[in-house]
Amino acid sequence: MDGGLRLKSAQGRWVVLAAALGSGMAMLDGTVVNVALPAIGADLGASLAALQWTVNAYLLTLAGLILLGGSLGDRYGRRRVFVIGVCWFALASGLCSIAPTVGVLIAARALQGIGGALLTPGSLALLQASFHPDDRSAAVGAWSGLGGVATAVGPFLGGWLVSGPGWRWIFVINLPVAVVVAALTLRHVPESRDERATGRFDVPGAVLAALALGGVTYALTAAAEGVSAAVWVSAAAGVLLGVAFVVAERRSPRPMLPLELFRSRLFTAINLVTLGVYGALSGVFFFLQVQLQTVSGFEPLVAGVAFAPVTVLMLLFSARSGRLATRIGPRLPLTLGPLVAAAGVLLMLRIGPAASYWTDVLPAAVVFGVGLTLLVAPLTATVLAAVDVRRAGIASGVNNAAARAAGLLAVAALPLLTGLSGEQYRVPSAVDSAFRTAVLICAGLLAGSGLLALATVPGRRPAVAVEPDTSWYCCPTGPPVDPGHQASEST
Known part of the structure; x- marks a missing residue:
């Protein structure tokens, strides 16, 4: 049954705040970890492979379990699973903050991913289930705006914590936020579940x-x-x-990943574009922080906010980009967006020893941000429009999982392809050489994704009208994060 909350009501505002803080906690964590990688490596004596796993352990459990997490919420109660995810995420964050070795940190990050898989799908699902249909779009808009604030604040906060109290505080900060989120959710958010959800989980x-x-x-x-x-x-x-x-x-009678979705040529093509785009973005941001701090000599705070213009551009113009794609069709923005982003990545070749922020970093950030602004909202809207409306939830979840998996594989593969290993991430000349190779690879992935969109995405408006999702904000120090659609909507 549809919820009946109104956004203007006190309870409605509390529900939006709880959902936004919950997803914002995960977004903040994804933003600040890359900023802290050099400091983590120096403090724990970690190899490059260990730093890769610090990122990938989280992505691995999140990508593998996120669709299952949505199904658990549908069956056992979206509020209940959301709160469990928040508490799990907080406990794992606490373990990250006291990790005595990099091995313990990696294990704790994997546990964080499990919490994220329970928390992430539930954020938007709570809004979908709680609000009156007439207020859902406004509630999602308010939630997206608050999430964007978390993304914008994250780099500054992460850089300040790493430069000041230390990298462990990027995980400690999650604990008070989780307490507030759990309290607000239990007090103000109504419980909801899908009464039709039956059968075994996959x-x-x-x-x-x-x-x-x-x-x-x-x-x-x-x-x-x-x-x-x-x-x-x-x-x-x-x-x-x-x-x-x-x-x-x-x-499977109720598969986690319904393969028949891929009978849609457009759905398949858009997910391939997603793999290329998000693989490239994850690879760029993994290398970028090491390059800025190890080679260019930026302090963590400055490195953290270096690409803040990307977030600002997306906050200001992503919704307009989505509306433009609705009017003219998705092919043009999904072709131009990756190509412009690829040009921004190539401009990062100017980032080297003694780089100037204003002449070397800022131009790359602005061009890169323009490209992402063109492509992100139309990409999400097009993948939803490629399937029947009743399957939009699972289609979005599959696309979300594809983005996470792309980031996971990119962070694993790029050091191998660039020849960076062991302790070389502490050697400026080795990092600089690897960064330049990674930039070329990632720019190629983006350009290839744009050409694939040109060849496969229709120029006309999608047959199914779907409101573009403006929640895919790009973390300036990590891959774009989708705080989760109702990833497992019953099919």
Whole structure:
């Protein structure tokens, strides 16, 4: 049954605040971790592979379990699962903050990803279930604006914490936020569930997906240190588990990933574009913070806010970009956006030793931000429009998972492709060389994604009218984050 809350009511405003703070906590965490990587490496004596896993452990469990997390909310109560996710995320953050070794930090980050998989789908699902249909768009808009504030504040806060109290405080900051979110949610958010949700969960599918991604990620990460029998075994296991996942989803009566969605040529094409775009963005931001701090000598605070213009541009113009794509069709923005973003990435080649922010960094940030502003909202709207309205939730969840998986694989593969390994991330000359190679690879991925959109996306307006989602804001120090659609809407 549809909810009946009104946005202007006191309870309605509390519901939006709780959902925005919850998703904002996850967005903030994704923003600040990349800023802290050099400091984490120096403090814990971590290798480059360990820093890769500091990022990827979170993405691995999040990407593998996010669709299952949405299903759990539909079945057992969206408020309940949301609160469990918030508390889980907070406890894992606390463990991250006291990690004595990088191994413990990586394990805690994996636990954080599980919390994120429970929390992320529930944020928008709470709004969808709680508000009157006439107020849902306004509620989502308010939620998006508050989420954008979290994204904008994140780089400054992360840089300040790393430069001041230390990197561990980027995780401590989640604890008081989680307490507030849980209290607001339990007091003000009504419980809701899908009474039609029956049958078994696709736990085998979720496990196979996570293991397949884990096997391939381990192989790519370990191969940078040298190809060994373990690398080949891991790679083969990842591929075989991926095949097993496809077979399991084809046979499952209620699959986590309905393969029939890919019968839509447009849906398939847009997800391929998503893989290219978000793989490139994740790779750029992983290398960028190391380049700015190790090679260019920027302090963490300055490095953290260096690409703030990207967030500002997206906050101001993403909604307009979505409306423009609705009027003229998605092909042009989805072609020009990646190409302009690729040009911005190429401008990052100017970022080197003794780089100037105003002449070397800012122009790249502005051009890059213009490209992302053109493409992000139309990308989300087009993937939703590629399927029936009743399947928009699962389509968005699949696209979200594709973006996470792309980031996971990019962070694992790029150091291998650029020849950076071991302790070399502390050597300015080695980092500078690897960064330039990574920039060229990522620019190529973006340009290829734009050309793929040109060849596959229709120039006309999508057949299914879907309000563009303005929640895909780009973290200036991490991959764009979608705080989660109702990822597992019943099909």
